[in-house]
Amino acid sequence: MNISISIQTDDFSHSDEYQNLCNDAPRIGAIVTFCGLVREFDDSNGEGLFLEHFAGMTEKTLENICQQAFERWPIISTRIVHRIGTMGLGEQIVFVGINSAHRKAAFHACEFIMDFLKTDAPFWKKALTKDTEYWVEAKSSDEAASKAWKK
Amino acid sequence: MNISISIQTDDFSHSDEYQNLCNDAPRIGAIVTFCGLVREFDDSNGEGLFLEHFAGMTEKTLENICQQAFERWPIISTRIVHRIGTMGLGEQIVFVGINSAHRKAAFHACEFIMDFLKTDAPFWKKALTKDTEYWVEAKSSDEAASKAWKK
Amino acid sequence: MLQLRFFASLRDQLNCDSESLDWSDNFNTASDVRATLIERGTPWDSLAKPTVLIAINQEMGNDDTAIKNGDEIAFFPPVTGG
Amino acid sequence: MLQLRFFASLRDQLNCDSESLDWSDNFNTASDVRATLIERGTPWDSLAKPTVLIAINQEMGNDDTAIKNGDEIAFFPPVTGG
Numbered sequence: 001m002n003i004s005i006s007i008q009t010d011d012f013s014h015s016d017e018y019q020n021l022c023n024d025a026p027r028i029g030a031i032v033t034f035c036g037l038v039r040e041f042d043d044s045n046g047e048g049l050f051l052e053h054f055a056g057m058t059e060k061t062l063e064n065i066c067q068q069a070f071e072r073w074p075i076i077s078t079r080i081v082h083r084i085g086t087m088g089l090g091e092q093i094v095f096v097g098i099n100s101a102h103r104k105a106a107f108h109a110c111e112f113i114m115d116f117l118k119t120d121a122p123f124w125k126k127a128l129t130k131d132t133e134y135w136v137e138a139k140s141s142d143e144a145a146s147k148a149w150k151k
Numbered sequence: 152m153n154i155s156i157s158i159q160t161d162d163f164s165h166s167d168e169y170q171n172l173c174n175d176a177p178r179i180g181a182i183v184t185f186c187g188l189v190r191e192f193d194d195s196n197g198e199g200l201f202l203e204h205f206a207g208m209t210e211k212t213l214e215n216i217c218q219q220a221f222e223r224w225p226i227i228s229t230r231i232v233h234r235i236g237t238m239g240l241g242e243q244i245v246f247v248g249i250n251s252a253h254r255k256a257a258f259h260a261c262e263f264i265m266d267f268l269k270t271d272a273p274f275w276k277k278a279l280t281k282d283t284e285y286w287v288e289a290k291s292s293d294e295a296a297s298k299a300w301k302k
Numbered sequence: 303m304l305q306l307r308f309f310a311s312l313r314d315q316l317n318c319d320s321e322s323l324d325w326s327d328n329f330n331t332a333s334d335v336r337a338t339l340i341e342r343g344t345p346w347d348s349l350a351k352p353t354v355l356i357a358i359n360q361e362m363g364n365d366d367t368a369i370k371n372g373d374e375i376a377f378f379p380p381v382t383g384g
Numbered sequence: 385m386l387q388l389r390f391f392a393s394l395r396d397q398l399n400c401d402s403e404s405l406d407w408s409d410n411f412n413t414a415s416d417v418r419a420t421l422i423e424r425g426t427p428w429d430s431l432a433k434p435t436v437l438i439a440i441n442q443e444m445g446n447d448d449t450a451i452k453n454g455d456e457i458a459f460f461p462p463v464t465g466g
């Protein structure tokens with residue numbers, strides 16, 4: 001069980017993350033990656049995000065989500081990088097990568113981890129706009145997505 | 152509708168492909184990539200693969216699969232790179248990348264394209280081992296995966 | 303003694319990111335702590351919102367989670383990472 | 385005239401990657417062409433395998449797909465890309 005989690009203010013290299021997954025298990029088959037970027041918001045008034053988290057609980061929660069993924073699917077490694085602090089539009093926020101011999105396992109484990117990260121990991125986004133800043137509201141669609149795995 | 156398809160003997164840069172998806176729509180949200188690699192086979196006697204395809208039909212088929220993905224999900228761009236010819240163990244065979252404002256759409260479109268690529272696109276793998284070579288048999292699990300989308 | 307922590311919009315509303323609360327033998331579950339804080343009135347009545355989440359010792363819990371002296375109890379709004 | 389094409393293991397078995405076949409007015413669907421080829425005996429009876437796939441003018445079809453003079457008809461085993 002190869003679980004790797006980084007919470008960091010610095011940006012990350014998608015290319016290095018992909019290469020590390022390849023190196024974890026060369027000749028293994030399937031690699032799925034998800035990357036979330038800061039998108040335009042507030043009718044283009046948005047300038048970026050500030051991300052706060054609950055240090056300690058975040059790492060525990062993500063580790064637990066990854067362990068559940070290993071219990072459900074035959075995967076080789078999971079890698080999560082999540083940034084905190086201030087990020088501009090278009091910047092990378094989060095990376096989730098999975099390495100598996102089976103493509104379906106890689107897809108589903110990656111989607112599963114993202115769904116539970118969205119509802120269970122203690123991160124909070126503050127939207128920064130030209131005029132003001134405000135906390136982003138949680139989406140009910142995210143809650144529905146993680147509940148769907150429990151059926 | 153931004154569909155890009157390359158069939159090529161040369162290896163590709165995962166990093167460039169990812170970056171191109173980002174550039175297609177900066178500030179858009181979610182990028183999912185799948186990459187398939189040549190894996191070990193035949194009790195480690197395997198040395199690589201030779202990939203044949205039906206030039207013309209391949210491109211048409213992949214374009215059609217991508218168009219169907221655009222009809223089903225709100226996605227920004229799809230990118231497929233598939234190699235043909237001879238590849239060694241651990242080498243990249245295929246890349247599918249999706250850019251969307253919505254993470255679920257990106258995941259599902261990527262999985263959908265891979266599932267139909269596996270059953271509908273005219274590629275054939277020949278296994279190359281130390282002693283011999285033989286055509287790889289199709290897997291019934293692949294057939295089941297693409298049928299599942301038709302429900 | 304309990305260590306209390308507050309995050310994000312809730313912390314801003316309370317203008318408090320952490321405090322120590324004396325242990326009381328009336329504390330059985332997280333809801334007892336929550337009720338004690340709400341009794342303080344504005345702005346602590348923000349904790350009455352049903353969407354407020356509770357973590358006990360950095361694990362997600364709820365109003366019914368049993369607590370003991372020395373626990374760390376965190377209150378926060380629904381999470382929005384990723 | 386029909387243009388026939390064969391791929392992968394099927395091409396190896398037939399030792400033939402393409403041929404031109406004279407048009408016959410008996411040809412209505414792809415199955416008629418398939419039957420004509422199978423009649424040639426070994427190794428062409430490989431085409432009798434139910435798993436053999438058929439593409440007409442580079443689009444996936446099947447035994448029942450209507451064909452016309454000038455079509456390109458390809459026969460191949462189940463695909464294994466990706």
